[in-house]
Amino acid sequence: MLTRRRFIQIAGSSGLASVLCLYGGCNPFGKSAARGRSRAGDKRVIVLGIDGFDPQLSERLMDAGRMPNLAQLRAAGGYARLGTSIPPQSPVAWASFITGGDAGVHGIFDFIHRRPEQQCAPYYSASETIGATEGWEVGDHKLPLNFWPFNHGTTQTLLRREGTPFWDYLDAAGIPSCLYDIPSNYPPSPSAHGHHRCLAGMGTPDLLGTYGTYQCFSTRVRQVRDQGGGILKPIVFKDHAAKVKLTGPVNTLLQKPVETQVEFRVYRHPTEPQVRIEIQGQTIVLKEGEWSGWTKVSFPLEMPSFLRNDAVGGICRFYLQEVRPTFRLYVSPLNMDPSDPGGQKVSEPQKFVTEIADELGLFSTLGFQEDHKALSNKVFTDEEYRVQAEFVLQERMNLLNYALGHYDTGLLFFYFSSSDLQSHMFWWDNDEKHPVRSPEDARKYMGVLEDLYVRMDGVVGDLVRRYGDQATILVLSDHGFCNFRRQFGLNTWLRENGYLGPENCGSLFQHEPKFGPVVDWSRTRAYGLGLNGLYVNLKGRERDGIVDPAQRDALLEELRAKLLAARDPETGAAAISAVYRSDQVYSGPYLANAPDLIIGYARGYRCSWLTALGTIESAVFSDNDSTWSADHCMATEELPGVLFANRPIRHPEPALIDMAPTILEEFGLTVPDSMTGRNVFT
Amino acid sequence: MHALNWLLINLGNAAQWLWEALKSACAAAWDGVDFVLNPVLSPVLAVLNPLCTALADGAYFVLSPLPVWLGLAIISVLTGAVMLIAFRYTSNQKAIGRARDDITANLLALKLFKDELGVTFRSQGRIMGALLRLQWHMLRPLLIMLLPMLLLLGQMGARYQWRPLRPGEQTLISLRLAPAHASLVDAQLDSGPAAIIEAGPVPGGGELVWRVRAGEPGRHMLRVNIAGATVEKELVVADTLKRVSAERLGSRWTSQILHPTEPLLPAGGPVDSIAIQYPAVQSYLYGANWWILSFFVLSMASALLLKPVFKVRF
Known part of the structure; x- marks a missing residue:
């Protein structure tokens, strides 16, 4: 997308600026945010969001004396298990934290939503990129010009989390708030009064527009292969030198968009396990076994000949995995460059991220910073993943130091993703057979996770010592964790119980050679999509809906009863411990987008990997064979989060939706009607 | 619209072609100038650079107790004053005065006789002529001051462009091989207490590159043994701003101006250059991107302010 300013900027170097100025008019852009006097006074509220910090493990470690700081808060009445969202998925849960309402208020019901007007086309629920539809077609290019008289629609990434975030009320009241890595807020919502600063967290994509795509160059690879979350590429050495290309974002300004690329050279030492990488003058x-620091890479965007070529900048890290006999070079997902994000909005205000980078240097801006895909795809070993996760944690510890160093009064929120993404890969808390690890390794990496909990305890201890009773300190998690040993193929179950047809169908979307043809919607009454969602194929809502709205209730009750009765043939245990009807558990303006049923799996069970994206495998039950060995997309009651505070918690059953009202009341503000929770301290 | 697109694209193509042609022509012209100047200037610079370095070291020794920005400001102001005086004695002040008076008189004529077309055209022509005369009279002092100015900028660059490595800081040392020795794959770097070698040398592309970590503070000499020859390169480790030489090169006058503080590498050896990646100085007043701007602004301002004092016209 080209704004008038950007268009004139790049045209200016081609000597066309004056012409275009005359043509388009040259009104100045931008206005400075209004600055008001803070009303926070000396009030401080610090919220530490530790994703996936589990109450059972926390209590065990506190009881064992390994988390003395949190144990001290517990002893003073500042601990409770924290009720989570339905379902307990991070985007849903953090959106509830942000808005103080359930999913009907913020409109995020699952990682994945669907478009019923296109039957069930899936999309990521928290944000969406809308491509430009119009543009000036010139040569091979199509340039959207978003100024008068063209006013072309432009490519935009939109925040799909609805509802009013609690910081908007602080902002309006002149109370400063600063949030680091807040999930479910990409692109960051704007600050109307200039008292709010925010660095986007989970949900922030990489430069390719994905949630993290690594690139791995290997002499064992013969042709480029997409691994889902990563790309394997061949590398061929001649006289110990090789030339390879790093794939960048797609140049959408071309009529036939193509991927941009940056060539780089790799020189391999003839005998020693060392290499030299030459990329764009660096x-x-x-x-x-060594990692590089963050390296800036600029991907050229070819423009028409009368305009200067543009570029998109990003940052990545190189990791030399192996030199001989197989050469393997891993390149991290291309993060947006915090020192120069260009048109990519990763913070509010935009300069916030560059201010941080000025002081801290380059750092990761990606939502999912731990490269779990590399481990799942066996590009990383367990140990390599642990090392990479440690880099992430160190970087975030530095960011926390920065945050505290620049914090005076008002609200400070800081988020740690490490506990979530390390738990997914390292959690295993019983003696059952681990999906991929030996019992010794399973214990070893659970130990790594326990050490992480202990370190988080240290962070809380430092905070409490630093601020004492000068600040209200809240430490919370969005959900807990448990083993993920068995998969439940929801769509397979629906097919086997006659809700989804034909009997040999293999996918909701396209013919899957391995599983079978696409479903026949005229024979399908219900389908599963996302990690916990079940939708009725409703007439008048779904494009090819067949279920009469009058029959919907009966069908939902029938499905609920049958799903609760589903038993794992291997153990005889119930796979599903709760089934929630969205019209009973949600309220709010976005209820219409919700799945009809939310499936609450029992501990140890989760929907199968294939079901989540609409594939229908052969068996209803199967073992989870992924390194992703723990999860939280189960029943809400199974996996509460934690809440620690440096004040006694009075609420008998605090929940995530109580956090926003608590924060507002801490600053003396009235809780708006849209928030259904209440202050946990009163 | 198609016609406009066609026109714009072809104009763009033509402009790109012209730009490339211009660049090639300039590069060829520069090669010619370089071919002529290098045999003359390189030996001259080889003699002048050590003298200038000694002088600059003395000046910086005096300025060293002061903050860096103040030192830069003093040098800039003094340079402005010295250049002003030099301009006065190397330029034809009378001729410059006449040209400026001509410009003033004809500007006045333009204002007074704006209704008379003939006078207007004649005055514009005279202004143009006076401007050209002014430029011509500027040329001699400019050429005379060019070399001292370049020498000064080279010395300042060595002090304001980069900073020394801090103890424990990581950097790369790149050795560019002479074309006749481009296939060499090994060399021994003797870093002494200056640095700890972490990796390398990794050969390829006519270069050998080491990754090192800075050791003890001080002005050290690294020794590289390669193909029977030994070459040296200075490495500075310090917590404060000091003179550093980012590259040591063979006899090229342009490189000698940019990196004046180390002697040239011996001719005919296996090494073309040795470079150390010193970190750029980060400061809005005198950092890598700013010192030259600060210098020009301050020196020009001081020259303009002192112009009436020294009765100089330009």
């Missing part, structure tokens, strides 16, 4: 020397 030299990196690595020994086997």
